[in-house]
Amino acid sequence: MPTCENCNNKWSWKQTIKKTFTLDPAMTCPYCGEKQYETQKSRMKNSALNFVIPLLLLLNIFIDIPGFLLLSLFPVLFIVVMSLHPFFVKISSKEEYINFF
Numbered sequence: 001m002p003t004c005e006n007c008n009n010k011w012s013w014k015q016t017i018k019k020t021f022t023l024d025p026a027m028t029c030p031y032c033g034e035k036q037y038e039t040q041k042s043r044m045k046n047s048a049l050n051f052v053i054p055l056l057l058l059l060n061i062f063i064d065i066p067g068f069l070l071l072s073l074f075p076v077l078f079i080v081v082m083s084l085h086p087f088f089v090k091i092s093s094k095e096e097y098i099n100f101f
């Protein structure tokens, strides 16, 4: 769970979900009101986590998973990934930009 760099308060699971699912990259700390940003490392980790879902589709090419099973697996997996998300989020007071070089 992310800890605010400004006031050192740990954000709750619910707060983190709420903050991370807005399009605004700046997340206001619910304790001190300071703007916090998800770190580059955290963002990369989380996009890897989200990659699990398309990976399941790929798996279907090799193993013949029945369509109905795959369809029912998607929402379950989606919920699992979403609920795991806050545990991997790291925040910092400074905004970082993704730099591939």
Ligand SMILES: [Zn+2]
Pocket (backbone or CB within 6 Å): 004, 005, 006, 007, 008, 009, 029, 030, 031, 032, 033, 034
């Ligand atoms: Zn704070």
